[in-house]
Amino acid sequence: MTMNINQSDINKKQIDIINQQYTEKIRESAKKVLLEKKVDVVIGFKNGTEPMTTEPCLINKASDADKLIWNEHCRLNLANYVKGRKDKAAVVAKGCDSRNLVNHIIEHQIKRENLYIIGVPCNGMVDKSLNLKELKVEAESDTMQENLDLFPINRDMLQDNCKTCIKRNPVIFDEMIAEPVKEREWTKEEKLKESFESVNKIEAMAESDRWSFFNDMLSSCTRCYACRNACPLCYCPTCFVDESRPQWVGKGTDLIDVRTYHFLRAFHCAGRCTDCGACEAACPMNIKVRLFTKKLDKECFENFGWEAGMSLDERPPLDVYKVNDNANFIR
Amino acid sequence: MSEFEPKIITILCNWCTYGAADLAGVSRFQYPPNIRVIRVPCSGRVSPKMILSAFHNGADGVWISGCHPGDCHYITGNYYARRKFMLLKNFLEYNGIEPGRIHFSWISSAEGVKFAEVARDVVESVRQLGPAKYFIKKELDDNDLCSCLNKSNPDNNLAKNILEEQAA
Numbered sequence: 001m002t003m004n005i006n007q008s009d010i011n012k013k014q015i016d017i018i019n020q021q022y023t024e025k026i027r028e029s030a031k032k033v034l035l036e037k038k039v040d041v042v043i044g045f046k047n048g049t050e051p052m053t054t055e056p057c058l059i060n061k062a063s064d065a066d067k068l069i070w071n072e073h074c075r076l077n078l079a080n081y082v083k084g085r086k087d088k089a090a091v092v093a094k095g096c097d098s099r100n101l102v103n104h105i106i107e108h109q110i111k112r113e114n115l116y117i118i119g120v121p122c123n124g125m126v127d128k129s130l131n132l133k134e135l136k137v138e139a140e141s142d143t144m145q146e147n148l149d150l151f152p153i154n155r156d157m158l159q160d161n162c163k164t165c166i167k168r169n170p171v172i173f174d175e176m177i178a179e180p181v182k183e184r185e186w187t188k189e190e191k192l193k194e195s196f197e198s199v200n201k202i203e204a205m206a207e208s209d210r211w212s213f214f215n216d217m218l219s220s221c222t223r224c225y226a227c228r229n230a231c232p233l234c235y236c237p238t239c240f241v242d243e244s245r246p247q248w249v250g251k252g253t254d255l256i257d258v259r260t261y262h263f264l265r266a267f268h269c270a271g272r273c274t275d276c277g278a279c280e281a282a283c284p285m286n287i288k289v290r291l292f293t294k295k296l297d298k299e300c301f302e303n304f305g306w307e308a309g310m311s312l313d314e315r316p317p318l319d320v321y322k323v324n325d326n327a328n329f330i331r
Numbered sequence: 332m333s334e335f336e337p338k339i340i341t342i343l344c345n346w347c348t349y350g351a352a353d354l355a356g357v358s359r360f361q362y363p364p365n366i367r368v369i370r371v372p373c374s375g376r377v378s379p380k381m382i383l384s385a386f387h388n389g390a391d392g393v394w395i396s397g398c399h400p401g402d403c404h405y406i407t408g409n410y411y412a413r414r415k416f417m418l419l420k421n422f423l424e425y426n427g428i429e430p431g432r433i434h435f436s437w438i439s440s441a442e443g444v445k446f447a448e449v450a451r452d453v454v455e456s457v458r459q460l461g462p463a464k465y466f467i468k469k470e471l472d473d474n475d476l477c478s479c480l481n482k483s484n485p486d487n488n489l490a491k492n493i494l495e496e497q498a499a
């Protein structure tokens with residue numbers, strides 16, 4: 001097994017330096033594009049109110065640029081905050097954010113010329129549940145910087161999707177704030193085996209075990225919809241969960257309704273999901289909702305050779321067809 | 332013999348398989364009475380919401396059928412549908428639904444014989460599996476089944492849902 005990226009090689013000191021450099025460069029670029037009136041708004045991250053959290057941050061004055069930061073807790077996907085915008089926006093984008101920006105462009109949610117992409121070569125994000133649980137950080141720890149001292153990123157601490165990331169450097173950008181990081185090269189076989197390991201395990205279960213596995217997994221879901229709201233792909237004016245005439249899915253936490261919600265949410269992401277992990281990062285119950293979307297990612301990769309958000313010139317797999325597509329399941 | 336008679340929700344495209352069902356009827360071909368037909372304009376109109384809704388409302392199996400590739404009334408609707416159906420089938424199975432609960436076919440309006448044949452096979456395959464186990468919200472009432480497109484039946488959830496959505 002060849003691993004080109006070994007996260008444990010990046011020690012804590014390096015991470016601190018990288019974060020600081022990135023933060024400075026992001027602030028500099030934000031100031032510049034706002035002063036030059038290239039954009040009306042810059043969308044980046046600021047420190048959250050709790051240790052080891054960040055929040056999306058929209059600024060429209062150059063004097064606010066110093067609010068912006070970068071660190072290994074920028075788990076959300078900022079492409080989520082540009083959909084439908086009519087003004088010109090600069091977005092701080094790591095690899096996965098940029099892939100969702102590509103999605104938005106090919107789905108006509110935003111125009112490329114209205115975007116200024118500040119590209120961030122990504123070193124991966126720390127899993128939120130892991131670091132809270134294992135490092136037992138006191139809630140009253142006062143500054144982020146102190147907390148950051150605790151975090152060398154090693155591979156075990158990365159969130160799951162970052163471990164199998166296929167594009168850490170932005171796909172499209174107007175400027176890069178640093179030299180690109182090394183990408184992992186996957187062969188198709190490696191990817192099917194390693195990247196989809198979690199899916200493969202579930203596929204190997206018996207049917208009834210799969211049914212109860214997901215029931216267990218979703219038993220704590222409160223239907224808060226944080227997973228939907230964090231996802232850049234969800235922009236329907238009326239989401240199917242809010243449709244009342246007809247009502248396809250009940251509103252409560254009845255397990256069948258919960259299963260239906262997750263089934264349909266994932267299905268709507270088929271061929272579009274970039275595995276950015278924002279849905280899981282947003283879930284207050286730490287539910288592994290990517291186990292659903294990842295299955296559809298696998299189907300699209302296996303059957304259509306498709307990876308979402310990698311090119312502006314290709315249509316998504318459910319927007320095209322081939323005359324000789326697989327038909328062996330049809331009588 | 333078990334007493335179990337499966338209830339199958341069948342979604343047919345208006346231009347081909349619905350015609351085939353008609354032809355099968357007119358030609359007096361025998362097929363089991365377990366299927367309840369819902370007519371849609373095109374197999375491309377079928378949404379996963381409908382499939383789950385069928386299971387919610389007590390269907391034991393679902394069968395979707397449209398025109399052969401190349402014969403779609405809307406030229407390419409069934410080509411797009413085919414990709415969605417593959418993902419849908421595999422994703423249902425990933426969620427735990429047994430492979431024999433959901434069926435797909437292409438049947439032209441001249442293929443009354445094939446219609447009766449596939450209907451028999453679908454019913455048999457669902458009968459083998461026994462009553463539906465997953466995604467059930469309420470037992471399907473026999474009244475619901477007399478005519479799935481009977482608008483006047485207020486209990487007819489699936490048909491009502493589809494009609495309401497088409498009206499919206």
Ligand code: SF4
Pocket residue numbers: 094095096097122123124125161162163165166167168169275276
């Ligand atoms: S998925 Fe890739 S680009 Fe996105 S946060 Fe993880 S490592 Fe970075």
Ligand code: SF4
Pocket residue numbers: 077230231232233269272273274275276277278279280290293
């Ligand atoms: S479904 Fe989750 S992983 Fe996929 S694009 Fe949406 S937020 Fe990202």
Ligand code: SF4
Pocket residue numbers: 220221222223224225226227228282283284285286287289
């Ligand atoms: S974020 Fe978590 S708890 Fe909320 S709806 Fe999604 S899976 Fe359920």
